Each structure stands twice: as C-alpha cells, then as structure tokens.
Amino acid sequence: MLTLHSVTAGYGETTVLRDVNFTVGDGEVVALLGPNGAGKSTLLRTATGFVKPRSGRIEFGGADLTGHRPHAFVRRGICHLPEGRGIFPSLTVRENLRIQARSRDMNEVVAEVAELFPALGSRLRQTAGSLSGGEQQMLALSRAYLTRPKLVLIDEASLGLAPLLVDRIYDALRQLVERGLSLVIVEQYVQKALDLASTVYILNRGEVIHVGKANELNSDEIYQRYLGLSS
Ligand SMILES: Nc1ncnc2c1ncn2[C@@H]1O[C@H](COP(=O)(O)OP(=O)(O)OP(=O)(O)O)[C@@H](O)[C@H]1O
Numbered sequence: 211m212l213t214l215h216s217v218t219a220g221y222g223e224t225t226v227l228r229d230v231n232f233t234v235g236d237g238e239v240v241a242l243l244g245p246n247g248a249g250k251s252t253l254l255r256t257a258t259g260f261v262k263p264r265s266g267r268i269e270f271g272g273a274d275l276t277g278h279r280p281h282a283f284v285r286r287g288i289c290h291l292p293e294g295r296g297i298f299p300s301l302t303v304r305e306n307l308r309i310q311a312r313s314r315d316m317n318e319v320v321a322e323v324a325e326l327f328p329a330l331g332s333r334l335r336q337t338a339g340s341l342s343g344g345e346q347q348m349l350a351l352s353r354a355y356l357t358r359p360k361l362v363l364i365d366e367a368s369l370g371l372a373p374l375l376v377d378r379i380y381d382a383l384r385q386l387v388e389r390g391l392s393l394v395i396v397e398q399y400v401q402k403a404l405d406l407a408s409t410v411y412i413l414n415r416g417e418v419i420h421v422g423k424a425n426e427l428n429s430d431e432i433y434q435r436y437l438g439l440s441s
C-alpha cells in the first residue's frame with residue numbers, strides 16, 4: 211500500500227534519511243523504532259508529503275506520489291498524526307472535530323467520538339489546550355477514525371501519558387486495526403508497539419538497520435542490540 215524506494219531526504223543541506231526502503235502492506239502494522247534523532251519523524255513526514263525526497267520514489271495506493279504535496283496523500287487515504295498531536299489548542303473540542311471531519315454531519319461525528327472516547331463526548335465545549343494529555347491524544351486519534359483513512363502513521367502515540375492511558379490509546383489503535391486499516395507506529399514503549407505490530411523496522415542515523423517480524427524480537431533484545439546505539 212505504501213512503499214518508499216531508496217529514499218534520501220532531509221532539511222536544507224542536512225541529509226537525514228539515507229537510501230531508505232520501507233513498505234507497509236494492506237492491513238499491516240509496522241513498528242518504527244530507533245534512538246532519538248534517528249529520523250523516525252522525518253520518515254513519517256517524507257511518507258506523507260511534508261518533506262520532499264531528494265532522491266528515490268514514494269508510492270501509495272498504486273500511484274507514484276513522489277514530490278506531491280501532503281493533500282495528495284491525504285486524498286488517497288493517508289492520515290499522519292504528528293508528534294505534538296496536531297490539534298488546535300485554542301479551539302474547542304467540537305471545533306477541532308469539525309475540522310477533522312470536514313464535511314461530515316456533526317451530529318454523527320459527535321456521536322461516533324463520544325462512543326469511542328466518552329471522556330471527549332462530555333467535553334465538547336472545552337478548549338483542546340485545557341484537556342489532559344490523554345484526552346488531547348484521544349482528540350488527535352479521533353482524526354484517524356473520522357476521516358476514514360486507509361493508512362495511519364502515528365508519531366509517539368503515548369508520549370508523556372500514564373500507563374493506564376497508554377493502554378486506552380492502544381485499545382483505540384487495536385480497534386483501527388480490526389477495521390482493516392494499516393498502521394505505522396513510532397513508539398518509545400517498545401513492548402506496546404511490538405504487541406500490536408506484525409513488522410519491525412529499526413532506524414539508526416537515517417538508515418534502516420533491521421527489518422523483521424515483530425514476534426521474532428523481544429523488547430530486551432531491541433533495547434540491547436539497537437536502541438543503545440548512539441545517533
Ligand atoms: N525541521 C528540521 N530542520 C532541520 N533538521 C531537522 C528538522 N527536523 C528534524 N531535524 C533533524 O533531523 C534528524 C532526525 O530527526 P527526527 O525528528 O526525524 O528524529 P526522530 O527519530 O523522530 O527522533 P526522536 O525520537 O527524538 O523524536 C535530527 O538530527 C534532527 O535534528
């Protein structure tokens with residue numbers, strides 16, 4: 211469904227990704243792991259049109275989208291949930307949902323979100339910035355439901371959240387997978403990501419240094435062999 215063929219990309223003069231090959235199949239869940247600064251967020255930005263590759267090719271849903279803008283990716287069914295959540299803190303929950311859901315009927319949207327995340331359903335008039343971290347992450351995740359994407363790329367799903375909330379977020383992600391979506395997860399709680407993922411990519415200094423099945427690795431091994439690497 212998504213393929214990066216030998217992609218090199220970066221910012222200005224700086225090269226971050228070097229010759230990266232990365233594939234996500236239909237219904238596949240990929241955990242993208244690696245130390246700080248490895249290029250995980252840059253890979254997600256490149257795979258969704260926010261960073262243009264310097265060389266290589268990007269295909270999504272059978273089309274060559276190399277060099278296309280983010281909206282071309284969104285239109286074909288990509289949903290990128292960036293680090294820092296990508297919500298509008300000064301707008302209310304309801305206003306954020308309206309933006310996420312675009313032209314969909316708001317009564318339907320509110321009902322869907324309230325069922326999924328009751329904590330949000332009762333806070334529609336609150337500004338997004340005044341929600342707790344977990345509630346903000348639920349609001350960010352709502353976009354992955356409301357826009358009916360085919361592929362969701364989520365950057366640091368559980369950053370800064372208490373363990374109970376992390377579980378809640380992962381329950382929501384599991385529901386997305388059960389609907390047949392494909393997922394790419396960047397996650398600091400390696401074991402959480404491995405439990406959900408079928409495939410693991412490990413990135414270091416902008417290069418893919420390991421690709422394999424998630425059930426062939428445990429989190430201790432990953433920490434010892436790969437994440438202790440300097441970047
Ligand atoms: N907008 C930018 N302009 C210039 N350099 C950037 C920019 N964003 C990231 N970088 C650099 O690119 C490299 C990779 O950063 P990236 O954010 O992709 O790493 P990451 O694996 O997501 O790290 P973390 O785990 O800390 O989130 C880093 O050296 C970073 O400083």
Ligand SMILES: [Mg+2]
Pocket residue numbers: 250251252293365
């Ligand atoms: Mg990052």
